[in-house]
Amino acid sequence: MSRPLLGKVCVVTGASRGIGKGIALQLGEAGATVYITGRTFSPNDTPLPGSLQETAKQVEERGGTCIPVKCDHTDDKQVEELFDKINKEQNGRLDLLVNNAYAAVKALTQSGFSATKFWELEPELWDTVNNVGLRGHYVASVFAARMMVPAKQGLIINISSPGGLMYFINVAYGAGKAGVDKMAFDCAHELRKHSVAAVSLYPGAVRTELINDMLSKAPPKGDTAIDNQLKIFENGESPEFSGRGVVHLLSDPNIMKKSGRILFMGDVASEYGFTDIDGKVPFHSRRVKDVLQLSGHTWLSMFIPKFVTVPRWMMAVFLSKL
Numbered sequence: 001m002s003r004p005l006l007g008k009v010c011v012v013t014g015a016s017r018g019i020g021k022g023i024a025l026q027l028g029e030a031g032a033t034v035y036i037t038g039r040t041f042s043p044n045d046t047p048l049p050g051s052l053q054e055t056a057k058q059v060e061e062r063g064g065t066c067i068p069v070k071c072d073h074t075d076d077k078q079v080e081e082l083f084d085k086i087n088k089e090q091n092g093r094l095d096l097l098v099n100n101a102y103a104a105v106k107a108l109t110q111s112g113f114s115a116t117k118f119w120e121l122e123p124e125l126w127d128t129v130n131n132v133g134l135r136g137h138y139v140a141s142v143f144a145a146r147m148m149v150p151a152k153q154g155l156i157i158n159i160s161s162p163g164g165l166m167y168f169i170n171v172a173y174g175a176g177k178a179g180v181d182k183m184a185f186d187c188a189h190e191l192r193k194h195s196v197a198a199v200s201l202y203p204g205a206v207r208t209e210l211i212n213d214m215l216s217k218a219p220p221k222g223d224t225a226i227d228n229q230l231k232i233f234e235n236g237e238s239p240e241f242s243g244r245g246v247v248h249l250l251s252d253p254n255i256m257k258k259s260g261r262i263l264f265m266g267d268v269a270s271e272y273g274f275t276d277i278d279g280k281v282p283f284h285s286r287r288v289k290d291v292l293q294l295s296g297h298t299w300l301s302m303f304i305p306k307f308v309t310v311p312r313w314m315m316a317v318f319l320s321k322l
Contacts (some may be wrong), residue, residue: 002030003030003031003063004030004031004247004251005027005030005031005032005247005250005251006031006032007031008027008031008032008033008095008096008250009032009033009035009086009090009093009094009095009096010027010032010033010034010035010094010095010096010097010098010250011034011035011036011037011082011083011086011094011096011097011098011140011144012024012027012034012035012036012037012098012100013036013037013038013071013073013097013098013099013100013101013136013140014037014038014073014100014101014102014132015034015036015037015038015052015055015100016036016038016039016040016050016051016052016054016055017040017050017055017208018206018208018239019100019159019203019206019208019239019242020036020038020098020100020101020159020239021055021058021239022238022239022240022241022242022243023098023100023239023240023242023243023246024036024055024059024066024243025055025058025059025062025240025243026240026243026244026246026247027059027064027096027243027246027247027250028059028060028062028063028064028065028066029059029062029063029064030064030247030251031063031064032064032065032095032096032250033064033065033066033067033090034059034064034065034066034067035066035067035068035069035082035085035086036052036055036056036059036066036067036068036069037052037068037069037070037071037073037082037101038052038068038070038071038101039070039071039072040052041053041068041070042054052068052069052070053068055068056068067089069082069085073101073103073132073136073139073140074103074131074132074136076139079136079139079140079143080143082143083140083143083144083146083147086147087147092147092150092151093147093151094144094147094148094151094154095153095154095155095250096154096155096156096157096246096250097140097141097144097154097155097156097157098157098159098246099136099137099140099141099156099157099158099159099180100159101132101133101136101137101140102132102133102159103128103131103132103133116170117170118170118171118172121170121172125170125172126172129172129173129176130172130175130176130179133176133177133180134176134179134180134183137158137180137183138183141156141183141187141198144156145187145191145196148191148194148196149191149194149196152194152195152196153195153196154196154197155196155197155198155199155249155250155255156184156187156191156196156197156198156199157198157199157200157201157246157249158180158181158183158184158198158199158200158201159201159203159242160177160180160181160184160200160201160202160262161177161202161203162177162202163177163178164177164178164179164180164181164200164262165178165181165262180200181200181262184198184199184200184260184262185198185200185260188259188260189260191259192256192259192260195256197255197256197258197259198259198260199249199258199259199260199261199262199263200261200262200263201242201245201246201249201263201265201268202262202263202264202265203237203241203242203265204236204237204241204264204265204266204282205235205236205237205282206236206237206238206239206241206242207236207237207238207239208239235282236282237265237276237282238276238277238278240276240277241265241269241276241277241282242265244269244274244276244277245263245265245268245269245272245274248268248272248274249263249268252272265282266282266309267309269281270309
């Protein structure tokens, strides 16, 4: 088995389940030492379902080294203690920080996603969405950079979404994701001369534990909008697809060329030539064939090769806020 990340030290925040767990599993399988954080910590280190210990156990079953650390990313002191621990145990080495912790999934679901307008929601939703998902990313990046800059190497990846470029779910969500993307761009600017990279990574529709549960309880089909959303997730990515992307990005000797950019997982997979863990190529929002199939133009999609995508410059013009 290829283990390209032997000797690498990584941190994945919010790794008890979902995308964070998928990333941790792939990093461990590639040979990295992975510190994982979250608030779901089982008593007596029992690897209960959905706990950090369960993730750690599965990482180590794949041959990796995993250290679960209970950490509330709304508490700056706990975050600082996390990086102090890594600094002491790894002699100052840190190769990767994946900012993934997010505390608003349930709140966004309960708010009815985009059905409820911002003035109809309590202002506290902003803090629920962005205290961990934006501010927490910034705080973790501060302490990670303090280790990476002296070493003149490192990579910071912010897990974001197309909600940073277009309207999606609600105002608090979109503003937070746009902030995450801008933070990656500005961090990259200040870190460039120190040979530390920062990027924003856009997973597609990911079949997390929560999404799989929602799909199993989905209402009867018939509503076109709901049907289309279900199709995206039914043909979506496993959480480990993002993990494979992160492994390739960390292994890339030319990662500085990507620093400051927004990276779509579909583009990352195409560039490095990998598939999901089931061998399939998941839905990609820039792939013309996929968009045509989703919109019901199945007959037309048959004539479009898979490699045809919407150019990034065209997306930039269409989504420009200027």
